[in-house]
Amino acid sequence: MKSYHDIVGDGGSRVLEQVAGQRARITDALAGVRHLVAVGSGKGGVGKSTLTLHLAGALRARGLRVAILDADFNGPSQARMAGVEGALFVPPPSRDKVALPRTSNGIAVFSMGSIVPESEALEFESAAQGEAHTWRATREFALLGEILASFEWGALDFLLFDLPPGAERTVQYADYLGPRTSFLLVTIPSEVARGVVARSVAALSKGPHRILGYVENMSGYYCRDCNAIKPLFVSSDQPPPGLRRSAEASAKALPVALGEIPCLGSVPFDPELARHCDHGIVPAQRSETPVGLALDQIALRLLERLP
């Protein structure tokens, strides 16, 4: 009797063929993108989305062509922060790809926040009543594939993926996006956050993906009145304000997996920048504040780490 592998094709349902077709469409759609970089963490609330947007801005200020795909479909924030919440998707004249909305400084952005109002949750039609835990993740990845294949990414230097929180989600996205995608991880100066991010590093290290490094976000806050960085998180390893932590103490404070990847920089929290994010105001050019300079340095180090 024939076995599964003796039979060519699947009798006509073409399920595997369709999945392969989807992957081919994605490969084709991303052919003009030089660097795919996923900004993840594992930990929620560390400022992945804010950092993604402002890193995109820093890269754009260096004259690079950048797009953002907000892959957090259930909690999209890029649409609001990038000022494309009410963006219009206009049908192209033929079967061309659909053009993406752009920020005022020319960054193309796809975010479900442009499609689903904040008062609504993302819903999928389901043949199975309830039991969404059995199929929801699969459907979200199929949606990601549809977005990658259907929109016009064009010729880009960077496509930044703003990943949802969760160490397991980070690994699932790595698996889906494939080895072309490099990872940049975001943490905050809290032992809890570093521990979770270290788990993501450990999990990603098992695969073929390149981890470019990590960024320590909310590393103090920038007080515009005093033009100084003040502490935001104080841990047992952190020295008093004004003193620098020795390299030895810094290394000791990091979980092992996080200590094995380079730190691309630290970004202080800037209340003014947070206000801009809430109102969708994207800076037209590089800010000369400590935050702007830190972001520019991270962009530079990121470029140095990429081929």
Add this chain to the structure above:
Amino acid sequence: MKFLCVPCDSPMKLQSVGPPDRGSLSVVYSCPECGYEMAMLTNAYETQIVQSLGVRIGPETSGDATRTGCPFSGMIPATEGSRTSEPFPVRWTPAAEARLANIPEFVRPMARTGIERFARERGTLEIDEKILDAAREFFGM
């Protein structure tokens, strides 16, 4: 999944897929050698898991099956504008309607509402290709 006619040792071919019935699909296979037919009746979870891959379930058709029968239809709730009944509804010409089909189905309800708003703001109640081109130009696309 593949089906084998054991007496003929021959792979069975998908013949038809019945319309969904409370989440279940009736998928009919037949043996090309002896003509024996059997139906696979999926339960709702099986239907949902396969549909979640973003594929179309059914026998081979001409054309690119991956671009038909978008599995995301109905995913995005209708936006506020399309829910309310406007006193003077906007009319879409067949050519403009055909162009709307060029964008992913999950974006269409939002795109339709936005373009209708764009047209109303310009004092027109008919959406033709000129209005679509004007919108593309206006939004720098």
